[in-house]
Amino acid sequence: MNLLKPGERVDQLNSRGVKIIQSDHVFAFSLDAVLLAAFAQVKRHSRVVDLAAGNGAVGLFVAPRTDAPVTLVELQPTLADMAKRSVTLNEFKHVEVLTTDLANTPDYVAKDSVDVVTCNPPYFKVSPQSETNPNQHLALARHELTTDFETVCRVSADLLKYQGKLFLVHRPDRLAELLSTLNAHQLAPKRIRFVHPKADREANMVLIEAIKAGKPDGIRIMPPVVVYTEDNQYMTEVAQLLGK
Numbered sequence: 001m002n003l004l005k006p007g008e009r010v011d012q013l014n015s016r017g018v019k020i021i022q023s024d025h026v027f028a029f030s031l032d033a034v035l036l037a038a039f040a041q042v043k044r045h046s047r048v049v050d051l052a053a054g055n056g057a058v059g060l061f062v063a064p065r066t067d068a069p070v071t072l073v074e075l076q077p078t079l080a081d082m083a084k085r086s087v088t089l090n091e092f093k094h095v096e097v098l099t100t101d102l103a104n105t106p107d108y109v110a111k112d113s114v115d116v117v118t119c120n121p122p123y124f125k126v127s128p129q130s131e132t133n134p135n136q137h138l139a140l141a142r143h144e145l146t147t148d149f150e151t152v153c154r155v156s157a158d159l160l161k162y163q164g165k166l167f168l169v170h171r172p173d174r175l176a177e178l179l180s181t182l183n184a185h186q187l188a189p190k191r192i193r194f195v196h197p198k199a200d201r202e203a204n205m206v207l208i209e210a211i212k213a214g215k216p217d218g219i220r221i222m223p224p225v226v227v228y229t230e231d232n233q234y235m236t237e238v239a240q241l242l243g244k
Helices: 031-039 057-065 077-090 102-107 136-142 149-159 172-184 236-242
Strands: 009-013 018-022 048-051 070-074 095-099 114-119 160-170 187-196 205-212
Touching: 018 057, 018 077, 031 057, 031 160, 031 187, 031 205, 031 236, 048 057, 048 102, 048 149, 057 070, 057 077, 057 095, 057 114, 070 077, 070 102, 077 095, 102 149, 114 149, 149 160, 149 172, 149 187, 160 172, 172 187, 172 205
Parallel strands: 048 070, 048 114, 070 095, 114 160
Antiparallel strands: 009 018, 160 205, 187 205
């Protein structure tokens, strides 16, 4: 059975054995999705929801680690369709894809029922001066055109059980806002890990774990992820995640 449409390909991370249907013309997952999936703590019976799922990479990467339902939520029908076909490709019987605005997720998934929420949200705010990608699929994935971080936090807080965990990746230049918004929704930040392109460069991503109704103190700053060596080779941790 051919599950691919014109311009699509199948990518597989050797370290995970999960196949993802990709298209550079529409959307392709990148390192942030791989790092987020590795950062997320998913146990054998964890009920998982992945918000702003794109073509499903994060949810598909964590799916083999749980036997409980995994729900991928994606607004764009084209990307949701790619995710559905990847679910079929991997024969994941416990994974479903919802084609809807992430704000509507509590209409489909019971409140206070989820152990883990993951989210790789749009990173960039929209203002009159914003320059968005002319490719609408990429623009929606990267800019807060249809959702924002406050909505991600509100929906995550609704979905998560007491002491359930949210795992997300975002931009360090918004860290103060991210932490304050999480706390405003009773999502206590607990682990923070910065991602640096090279050891001597500023961080360009941040991974955050927050716990619903967690104590407000006790944030741990984890050792950083450094992506490349000085001679542009993947560092060992990243190479292993990518199966290089």
